Amino acid sequence: MTIHVLIACSKSKSSPPSNDLIWQEQTTTQEWSKLWERETKLTPAKELYIGRAFQQQLSLCLQYAETKPHILSAGAGLISDIELPIPSYEATFQGGLGPKKEEWKKLPLGGLDKLQLKPEDVVISFAPPSYHQALLNDDIGLIAPQLIVPETSPLANIASSTLPIHPRAKEVLGVADVDLNTAFLETYLSEGFDGFIKIKSNCDSLPPPVIRRKVSDDELLEIVRKASNCKTLDDLVRHLRDDLRIAASQERISEAKNHHSKGE
Numbered sequence: 001m002t003i004h005v006l007i008a009c010s011k012s013k014s015s016p017p018s019n020d021l022i023w024q025e026q027t028t029t030q031e032w033s034k035l036w037e038r039e040t041k042l043t044p045a046k047e048l049y050i051g052r053a054f055q056q057q058l059s060l061c062l063q064y065a066e067t068k069p070h071i072l073s074a075g076a077g078l079i080s081d082i083e084l085p086i087p088s089y090e091a092t093f094q095g096g097l098g099p100k101k102e103e104w105k106k107l108p109l110g111g112l113d114k115l116q117l118k119p120e121d122v123v124i125s126f127a128p129p130s131y132h133q134a135l136l137n138d139d140i141g142l143i144a145p146q147l148i149v150p151e152t153s154p155l156a157n158i159a160s161s162t163l164p165i166h167p168r169a170k171e172v173l174g175v176a177d178v179d180l181n182t183a184f185l186e187t188y189l190s191e192g193f194d195g196f197i198k199i200k201s202n203c204d205s206l207p208p209p210v211i212r213r214k215v216s217d218d219e220l221l222e223i224v225r226k227a228s229n230c231k232t233l234d235d236l237v238r239h240l241r242d243d244l245r246i247a248a249s250q251e252r253i254s255e256a257k258n259h260h261s262k263g264e
Contacts, residue, residue, distance in 0.1 A: 006125035010051025042085035077107035166203035212247035
């Protein structure tokens with residue numbers, strides 16, 4: 001049995017794209033494919049994408065002999081050979097600067113019909129919703145009987161099985177939102193379905209979530225002024241969040257601290 005893992009590509013790339021391969025609002029998939037074929041500067045796909053989540057998920061897949069990674073790309077389509085040399089590009093499913101989701105399978109490397117599965121194989125993906133929506137507009141029936149996705153995925157209704165996802169999973173896993181899908185993939189590859197049952201059980205045992213109060217920038221600045229005993233940013237963040245139950249990101253607190261230091 002092979003576990004086929006569909007990983008989302010990353011915006012960060014090891015080389016910049018040519019002007020021809022920066023998707024514009026008027027770009028069509030037909031025009032894009034022609035420009036794609038003309039490019040001569042190519043990089044193996046596994047080396048082109050350098051985003052942290054992509055590299056971590058690819059590394060996880062390569063640790064297991066029974067796992068085969070594939071790349072979901074908003075500019076290429078389905079990249080089933082991670083060694084395949086491809087050009088750099090800029091394309092996204094957001095803001096009209098990439099293909100429409102229903103056009104994804106018309107990209108240079110095609111869509112799900114390129115995925116070769118044996119009856120005993122499974123397909124799993126923790127890619128962001130926009131990628132799963134693109135798959136939903138492809139020939140999803142080709143893989144649906146072997147597909148496993150989180151229960152929160154747009155593909156959940158047609159997948160053969162879904163994985164339970166608790167809204168407080170990141171607290172148990174000890175990760176930020178940006179790393180959550182990577183942690184889910186690691187859980188599945190190392191523990192399978194049972195790993196998600198364990199996460200859910202641990203989440204159910206958590207104390208009630210802390211309710212923090214939102215504040216305006218002016219109120220935040222005033223609170224920071226009164227917290228002069230907090231010498232470091234870490235101390236200030238902990239004081240505001242844990243003691244005062246203030247809902248504010250570290251970036252906002254840091255900015256308020258800087259304004260206060262400048263006497264603004």
